[in-house]
Amino acid sequence: MPDSLNITSATADPALLDLPWSLPLEEWPDEAIATLPKGISRHLVRFAHLSGFVIAIKETSGEMARGEYEMLRTLQRMDIPCVDPLAVITNRQDADGSPLNPVLVTRHLKFSLPYRALYSQTLRPDTAKRLVDALALLLVRLHIIGFYWGDVSLSNTLFRRDAGAFAAYLVDAETGKLYPGGLSNGQRENDLEVARVNIAGELLDLEAGGRLDDNLDAVDVSNGIVAKYRSLWTELTGSETFSSSERWRINDRVERLNDLGFDIEELAIKTAEGGTQVKIQPKVVDAGHHSRRLLRLTGLDVEENQARRLLNDLDAYRMRTDQLDSDEEMAAHEWAARVFEPVVRSIPRDLRGRLEPAEVFHQLLEHRWYRSQQEDRDVPIAEALTSYINEVLRHRRDEQMVIEPPTESITLPEAALLDDEDDWRTKV
Structure with missing residues (x-):
């Protein structure tokens, strides 16, 4: 190990010193490399094993590595979904003393996939739309805090399943800048146009390789991010004027924002002269309404749509057990101990x-509902769990650490090739 190696890290792992930093990243031995799918990048990126988990290593310049490291840490403090920055390593040298490129080290996000790994043979319209919707929501969240991305694309995003939808995580913050005073409309529109063009190009690339469904139009899908972004931005930040006799619309607006997964920290309400009209505008919105509520009640830290689904099941449990008028936290702990945790423990180790456990629970509820509809009876959860494990889960690929090359054909059972719950429902 060269004496000049410099590691900058908030939580340094001594095992970092054991990796072959004196070799160019492209020459690292197989025993140090973790085979995972990765998106398209202008830099060389490799995955490696470290202390029982997987890290992503990107070769870049020292200045860019340090800037991206600090930006990712800042975004984390602001509760923006992004990868976890671990270290910046500079002053690398090979055995002859020649300088090697600095690297940025981030932690691999478990159960996440680049968009190119979210299809097996073809990318279907519904899956493509859900990916774009997730990216639009992430872009809105970034713009609300004043972050200009500059290189919005599917390739610079990781996706995790979220109860039938996807949750998007920022991966590459190299071109990003944070403006405390907020973004101008021009900056937001530029980011949106970059997103539209990049997504169209990425999907057209899949089309050229025969990887798009025949019914999917790459340009229409890429234009979808513009429409989704605008509707979200208006709902989250736009003002609304109505008659003073329609004050119920204040609560209606709050509920709509909660349904989108956002909390309102401050709400500005103004009345017009004569009191005939009321104007409301959310001043500060914060994502994660349902996930924070579930975390407070049960200690479970899950994605937003997963939290919404688990909370619905919690409410149903309280109704079944006549606990609607009892303490919510006590009922929540009882639900977690008697319903959620036994399901998780019942999943075979392999x-x-x-x-993720929350996604398994969501799919189990979907599976149970569909079986009950098919058989015209209330299927017990234990029975549904057995058939779900054997008929659905056992045929899925491992998403905690996907190892199949995403650009090659993979021969798997039919259920493993399905991109969304609507498809596997019809197969069960």
């Missing part, structure tokens, strides 16, 4: 990497 299948626990297929999906």
